[in-house]
Amino acid sequence: MGYAGCSVTEGPFVRRRREECSYFETLKAVGSIRDQQERRGLLLESFKVLDYQGFLTGANDSAKGLRDLLFRAEPFLRYPPQTA
Numbered sequence: 001m002g003y004a005g006c007s008v009t010e011g012p013f014v015r016r017r018r019e020e021c022s023y024f025e026t027l028k029a030v031g032s033i034r035d036q037q038e039r040r041g042l043l044l045e046s047f048k049v050l051d052y053q054g055f056l057t058g059a060n061d062s063a064k065g066l067r068d069l070l071f072r073a074e075p076f077l078r079y080p081p082q083t084a
Contacts, residue, residue, distance in 0.1 A: 013050040013076055021046050050076060 016023070026046045033039045043049070054060065055069040 013052060013073065015048045015076060017046060017048055048076075 026042065030039045030042055033042065050072055052069055052073070055072075056065050059065075060068070
């Protein structure tokens, strides 16, 4: 198996922005940063993340909300990831 994603590393909604990016090294670096904004900045610089939490709640809990979520999730299905 060349690829076995999981939700913590390269799961369905998390992708490295660059092939040479190391999950271990990035997460280790994030752990030493005290400021939450700086931690978030480093993570978003290193990884592309689809924040799907609000897609199927409230007004988005509909067929249209599901279509929107699937549309935004589609790029995460490609491996290796394409940079954008």
